[in-house]
Amino acid sequence: MATRTTYETGLEKFNRTSKAVDILFNLNFIILALLCVIPVIVVLSISLSSENSIRETGYRLFPVALSGEAYAFVVQQGTMILRAFGVSALVTVAGTVIGVLLTTTMGYALSRPSYKLRGFLTWVVFIPMIFNGGLVSSYFINTNLLGLKDSVWALILPLAVSSFNVIICKTFFKSTIPDGLVESAEIDGASQQRIFFSIILPISLPVIATIGLFLCFSYWNDWFQSMLYIDNQNLYSLQALLNSLMSNVDALAKNAASMGVSYAVLVATMPKESARMAVAIIIVLPVAFAYPFFQKYFISGLTIGAVKG
Missing domain, CATH: 1.10.3720.10 (MetI-like)
Structure with a gap:
């Protein structure tokens, strides 16, 4: 009985550790994905911004003044x-x-x-x-x-x-x-x-x-x-x-x-x-x-x- 309890406790610790590792990996991949996607969004935002807004506010993640x-x-x-x-x-x-x-x-x-x-x-x-x-x-x-x-x-x-x-x-x-x-x-x-x-x-x-x-x-x-x-x-x-x-x-x-x-x-x-x-x-x-x-x-x-x- 004690051996089974010890086994279950170790399994629970392993599961918690595995979940923590999964969360860290997911966060890491999310950060890497954002590092790839955000520059593209910024470039698209600038291309859709008016020239005056770019001169006044600089580069923005979202356009301040939309313009085509x-x-x-x-x-x-x-x-x-x-x-x-x-x-x-x-x-x-x-x-x-x-x-x-x-x-x-x-x-x-x-x-x-x-x-x-x-x-x-x-x-x-x-x-x-x-x-x-x-x-x-x-x-x-x-x-x-x-x-x-x-x-x-x-x-x-x-x-x-x-x-x-x-x-x-x-x-x-x-x-x-x-x-x-x-x-x-x-x-x-x-x-x-x-x-x-x-x-x-x-x-x-x-x-x-x-x-x-x-x-x-x-x-x-x-x-x-x-x-x-x-x-x-x-x-x-x-x-x-x-x-x-x-x-x-x-x-x-x-x-x-x-x-x-x-x-x-x-x-x-x-x-x-x-x-x-x-x-x-x-x-x-x-x-x-x-x-x-x-x-x-x-x-x-x-x-x-x-x-x-």
């Missing part, structure tokens, strides 16, 4: 915004497709034990993840050797493949694709291309979604490649345009002035702070809407590819 002048101004500059949006969309879609194809094929080849150069090429992939050639060498190769200056390919090719993504793919294929599956297909006379595209890829949706999301985020949020390689304003991405806005208040007005709009009038009337935030919201929305559809594959692909051996 920032979005109206963005709509007025529709040609420039749509062109930049189109460049970003083109680069993101094309870069993601090319990057997924190159990364998965390389990861699959390195995961096959029968591939003779597997060990050597694994080191070739791994070393650049620790040491890289530097900005000067990559700029020289992309501009002088490959001739990508002022080309949309300069926004796509430098980000298409990364060592980290290749290693994730290699680990995923090695841990989830049985050797017997590939061997049986080879016995039936299937080529390596047929095996990869007809058998391997259809059962590898988690890692494809994971790499696709990594690449999609990288391309959509990238502005650095535009700063390095793009001088033609017609090839500016939406992120490069936002970066110009952040570094130069009058950048949007200058862009619009080059299209025949009075520069003096735009500088005097444009909603500077709220226009910046409106463009930021426009950039965030597509990724925010797309992520929930890929979240399941993203989580499973990342955990399988990164944790197993």
Whole structure:
């Protein structure tokens, strides 16, 4: 009887401790969620605030004076915004497709034990993840050797493949694709291309979604490649345009002035702070809407590819 009472007392203490730990974890996740959500709410609030209220009261969590002048101004500059949006969309879609194809094929080849150069090429992939050639060498190769200056390919090719993504793919294929599956297909006379595209890829949706999301985020949020390689304003991405806005208040007005709009009038009337935030919201929305559809594959692909051996 005493032993049972002691057991029940210990169980009650364990339950109380477990509940306390659960509460602490929940509070921690709530705080982390708020740290992610509140900045977005502030940016949205600023984009919906009048320029006068921003000058008088500064940034607020909720708008002091609601105004849609920032979005109206963005709509007025529709040609420039749509062109930049189109460049970003083109680069993101094309870069993601090319990057997924190159990364998965390389990861699959390195995961096959029968591939003779597997060990050597694994080191070739791994070393650049620790040491890289530097900005000067990559700029020289992309501009002088490959001739990508002022080309949309300069926004796509430098980000298409990364060592980290290749290693994730290699680990995923090695841990989830049985050797017997590939061997049986080879016995039936299937080529390596047929095996990869007809058998391997259809059962590898988690890692494809994971790499696709990594690449999609990288391309959509990238502005650095535009700063390095793009001088033609017609090839500016939406992120490069936002970066110009952040570094130069009058950048949007200058862009619009080059299209025949009075520069003096735009500088005097444009909603500077709220226009910046409106463009930021426009950039965030597509990724925010797309992520929930890929979240399941993203989580499973990342955990399988990164944790197993």
